[in-house]
Amino acid sequence: MKIRKNDTVLVVAGKDKGKKGKVRFVYPEDERLIVDGINFIKRHTRAQGTVRQAGIIEMEAPIHVSNVKLLCSxxxxxxxxxxxxxxxxxxxxxxxxxxxxxx
Ligand SMILES: [Zn+2]
Known part of the structure; x- marks a missing residue:
């Protein structure tokens, strides 16, 4: 993988096109990454005891490495x-x- 954790990337495709973010997680086997603040999805969750609140939470979903470009430091x-x-x-x-x- 050409992109690694803590790299800053620019999103070049999809709904977050043009945004920048820092790579938080890399999934080399899927060639996907989690980028801070990019590709938020809404998840409907049910309460699980006291751990999790019911409702809608937003979280980052992994995006494919071909949708980002590395920003040179x-x-x-x-x-x-x-x-x-x-x-x-x-x-x-x-x-x-x-x-x-x-x-
Ligand atoms: Zn450069």
Whole structure:
């Protein structure tokens, strides 16, 4: 996965198009992510003892990684992520706009 937890991403598709948020969870097997404040869904819940209140709660639903772009922390542009190998053989992510290493 090119996007990781704590990355800032820009939503490029769907109802939250144009919004930015921080990645809170990543589900690599589904290629989905939970982004702070993005893709809220309403859930109708029933009370479960004293733990949960009945009613409608709003929560973030995972969105597919293809619906977001990584925002480069260096040049602040939504970017495609490239990979580069450092001299020590370590694989790092690079910004295709400014060429900076993101990791
Ligand atoms: Zn950049």
């Amino acid at each position: 260096k040049c602040n542009h939504p970017t495609c992520v490239g990979f580069r190998f450092l001299a020590d053989g370590k694989k790092v992510r690079v910004c295709r706009s400014c060429g900076e290493v993101i990791d």
